[in-house]
Amino acid sequence: MSTEHEQTLRAVHQLTAARSDGAHLSATQPHADTLHFVVEKKAMRSVVDGLVNQLQARFLISVGTDKRPLSGDFGIVHIFSLDRDHLYVLVESPIPEDDLRIDSITPVVPGADWAEREFRDAVGVHPEGHPDPRRLLLPDDWPEGVHPLRRDFPYNFRPPSVENVRPEMRKAPAGASVLPMGPFFPVLEEPAYWRLFVEGETIVGCDTRLFYNHRGIEKLGDSVLTYNQIPYLAERICGICGFIHSTCYCQAVEKAAGIQAPRRARYIRTIMLELERIQSHLLWLGIAGHIIGFETVLMQTWRIREPVMWLCEAISGNRKTYGMNTIGGLRRDLPDDVRPELLNTLAAVEREVIAVRDAIIGDSVLRARTEGVGIVTNESARSVCVVGPPARASGVAIDARIDHPYAAYDEVPPRIVIQEAGDTWARVVVRVGELVESIRLVREALSALPEGPICAEIKEEIPPGKVAVSVVEAPRGEAIHFVMTGGDNRPYRWRVRAPTYANLQALPAAVMHGTIADVPITLGSLDPCFSCTERLETIDRRTRTVRIYSHAELLEMSRGNRLRGGAR
Amino acid sequence: MTQSFAVLLQCLLNVAIALLLSPLYEGVLRKVRAAIHSRIGPPITQPYWDLLKLLGKEDLRSGGGAVYASLPPLVLGSLLLLATLVPMGAAAPLSFAGDMIAVLYVAAMSSVLVMLNAFASGSPYAYVGSSREMMMALSVEPILAIALTVGAFKAGTLALGGMVAFQAQNGPSISMTIAGLAFFLALQAQSGKLPFDIAEADQEIMGGPLVEQSGPRLALLRWAMWTKQLVLAFLLVEVFLPWPRFGILPVDLAASGVKVLVVLLLVAVVDVVNPRLRIDQAMGYYVRVALSSLSALAFAVIGK
Numbered sequence: 001m002s003t004e005h006e007q008t009l010r011a012v013h014q015l016t017a018a019r020s021d022g023a024h025l026s027a028t029q030p031h032a033d034t035l036h037f038v039v040e041k042k043a044m045r046s047v048v049d050g051l052v053n054q055l056q057a058r059f060l061i062s063v064g065t066d067k068r069p070l071s072g073d074f075g076i077v078h079i080f081s082l083d084r085d086h087l088y089v090l091v092e093s094p095i096p097e098d099d100l101r102i103d104s105i106t107p108v109v110p111g112a113d114w115a116e117r118e119f120r121d122a123v124g125v126h127p128e129g130h131p132d133p134r135r136l137l138l139p140d141d142w143p144e145g146v147h148p149l150r151r152d153f154p155y156n157f158r159p160p161s162v163e164n165v166r167p168e169m170r171k172a173p174a175g176a177s178v179l180p181m182g183p184f185f186p187v188l189e190e191p192a193y194w195r196l197f198v199e200g201e202t203i204v205g206c207d208t209r210l211f212y213n214h215r216g217i218e219k220l221g222d223s224v225l226t227y228n229q230i231p232y233l234a235e236r237i238c239g240i241c242g243f244i245h246s247t248c249y250c251q252a253v254e255k256a257a258g259i260q261a262p263r264r265a266r267y268i269r270t271i272m273l274e275l276e277r278i279q280s281h282l283l284w285l286g287i288a289g290h291i292i293g294f295e296t297v298l299m300q301t302w303r304i305r306e307p308v309m310w311l312c313e314a315i316s317g318n319r320k321t322y323g324m325n326t327i328g329g330l331r332r333d334l335p336d337d338v339r340p341e342l343l344n345t346l347a348a349v350e351r352e353v354i355a356v357r358d359a360i361i362g363d364s365v366l367r368a369r370t371e372g373v374g375i376v377t378n379e380s381a382r383s384v385c386v387v388g389p390p391a392r393a394s395g396v397a398i399d400a401r402i403d404h405p406y407a408a409y410d411e412v413p414p415r416i417v418i419q420e421a422g423d424t425w426a427r428v429v430v431r432v433g434e435l436v437e438s439i440r441l442v443r444e445a446l447s448a449l450p451e452g453p454i455c456a457e458i459k460e461e462i463p464p465g466k467v468a469v470s471v472v473e474a475p476r477g478e479a480i481h482f483v484m485t486g487g488d489n490r491p492y493r494w495r496v497r498a499p500t501y502a503n504l505q506a507l508p509a510a511v512m513h514g515t516i517a518d519v520p521i522t523l524g525s526l527d528p529c530f531s532c533t534e535r536l537e538t539i540d541r542r543t544r545t546v547r548i549y550s551h552a553e554l555l556e557m558s559r560g561n562r563l564r565g566g567a568r
Numbered sequence: 569m570t571q572s573f574a575v576l577l578q579c580l581l582n583v584a585i586a587l588l589l590s591p592l593y594e595g596v597l598r599k600v601r602a603a604i605h606s607r608i609g610p611p612i613t614q615p616y617w618d619l620l621k622l623l624g625k626e627d628l629r630s631g632g633g634a635v636y637a638s639l640p641p642l643v644l645g646s647l648l649l650l651a652t653l654v655p656m657g658a659a660a661p662l663s664f665a666g667d668m669i670a671v672l673y674v675a676a677m678s679s680v681l682v683m684l685n686a687f688a689s690g691s692p693y694a695y696v697g698s699s700r701e702m703m704m705a706l707s708v709e710p711i712l713a714i715a716l717t718v719g720a721f722k723a724g725t726l727a728l729g730g731m732v733a734f735q736a737q738n739g740p741s742i743s744m745t746i747a748g749l750a751f752f753l754a755l756q757a758q759s760g761k762l763p764f765d766i767a768e769a770d771q772e773i774m775g776g777p778l779v780e781q782s783g784p785r786l787a788l789l790r791w792a793m794w795t796k797q798l799v800l801a802f803l804l805v806e807v808f809l810p811w812p813r814f815g816i817l818p819v820d821l822a823a824s825g826v827k828v829l830v831v832l833l834l835v836a837v838v839d840v841v842n843p844r845l846r847i848d849q850a851m852g853y854y855v856r857v858a859l860s861s862l863s864a865l866a867f868a869v870i871g872k
Binding site: 177 | 601604607699765766769770771772774841842844849
């Protein structure tokens, strides 16, 4: 690496040492791109302040770990990224069991709000001085003082449920009335509860309660599953960007264990990741159209998207949830005979995407609904640590594919698409630009696809106690997986942060002073997640026989004989 | 005696057209939407089945009282009354001096009843939807009034029958063309189509005034909506595009039916190729339409 890189390393070391002022416990560099500092907890806020305000480090996520079986205490790690220097900085503090408190860093980094509330819920370390210490992820009827990610909490323990508990919500400001959006609402594909405080049609504030769908995936990862089973669970974190999560997890374990995935595997991962971005952005464009009542956009983009799904099915056997990733590479190669179909589909999709783009850009009514709506300012995007297209639409030039190159992105670099306005329209423009760029990337990766093995041979056990951070630029922004390896063929701690987690925190500021009509599209333009069912299963209640209708049968039933052969 | 019997028959004919054909027109419009979406779409008889299904469901009410219970039938009833005031193929069955004013009142009445029904349901979404409905009505109904006033000015009568006869006899004029155009633009909002389905806005306020309506109540409100778009389209083609006139009722009626279909198809195409506007944007748009339609009055004054 260059001397500039060494200078940065030195600067981080110096700053951490100076800010921790004698409370510095250790400094290591577990990987070329990762610095790991351990400081006493009293120095944490000061070190974080220095990293963020002097070195412009970007906050990624916090991890709370119950390390009592290892070292007798808890550990809180705040993870930062120095994007231009391609560096992760981990700042850890041990928290003794008799004093489960740490200074909150949210006053310094507003984007750490949820991350700190989450480790408070999960392992019970209290962020002192947090501006909004309400419950984040545990259900409302979950008993106080029970923390599911502690090692002595069995994964299958279910506390008794309690009737009639309500989330603790803020009161509406004087003169405003409450318009509830959720927990179930037409444009929210998953349960989420937004309370909009409105004066007439104008939003004067909002409050939220989320995590109705929390599934305890991290707990399963560190107590039930093994290293090689987790990719399949990781893939099911999201119904749209599953491959992103399985890749991100595999990369984290590979990095921790020092395994290098073969070049061909890294290229195929790149191709699949970009195909996922293409189908996800098309899906999003349709939903955005649907939210503002533009059903034609929904119907047409989903029609354009469908061949991409068939392509994924031809490659992996599944439209979604490919099951291709494993530690060290892939389980399934890209068949050579898919190549012509892949190129043809890409050409067709590109042609139609460009037609859609031109139609959208020329649509004055669409622009009237999105320009100047739901503005996330550059300042707000930076302080809340927004990621992905919403960040790039607010002029924050971050992209994990460039900042922390993984898979084959060092050899097939993407061109970043950036806008400055920060409004919903800018987010539309960024995503449509990325669609075209992704098509180019798939083509390029395919033409440069090297021969060779698709999976590294792993001879040794994965050593315990290693940490690694991996990021993948999902369609919605940067997905982060943190892994600390453990002894019994599974991670000691596996931490996942999906991009929506960061982006949703920008919503309250973005909808403020807008109108009710702007809230759904503003929320939609941050692209929260969605999943869908492919097949229909019916059970005859009298005979108990199960009949599963296939795709073809469902088409037959819904279309009759008219279009047979028109679909696959 | 025979005269009043003929009027009754005519009324029944208009009501039957409005009531029985409005789902069919809606079915055709759905088919067109589907075609532009690259979908096959439901069969054109689907709206009838929708109504039948909804009418057969349990009547769940979120509000109490006789007034609340009777509002959806009153909404539909007010539109059937409107149908008897509007010429369809022949002069309107209920025609009298100044019936144009009555038409405007009855047309506005249905919106007001929908709002009352929504307020009585007690849902916050219905409140927001009703206030949007009110704002839309306030900005759209003046356009209908201006357009019909132009017709009245030209024909020198406030009776719709007189306007139709005058227009059929004298052929197109600049003022009536502009007025007809303004009426057409207002029809988009009056029939609750995009980009002006703001009062209902499923994705924002879950159907607004309809959010608490289900079963038979919903069926009647839907039916009323379809009836409204059909009757107002008839009003448009009869007053502003009455040619050709054959003088034989079934033929004139069929001709009007075809013209209505063309008008509604245009409305449907505008609906499909647009996203929903915000209420302030829609009001701004209709204020501009209203101001422009005033030019039709000016042309009418100078005899063009």
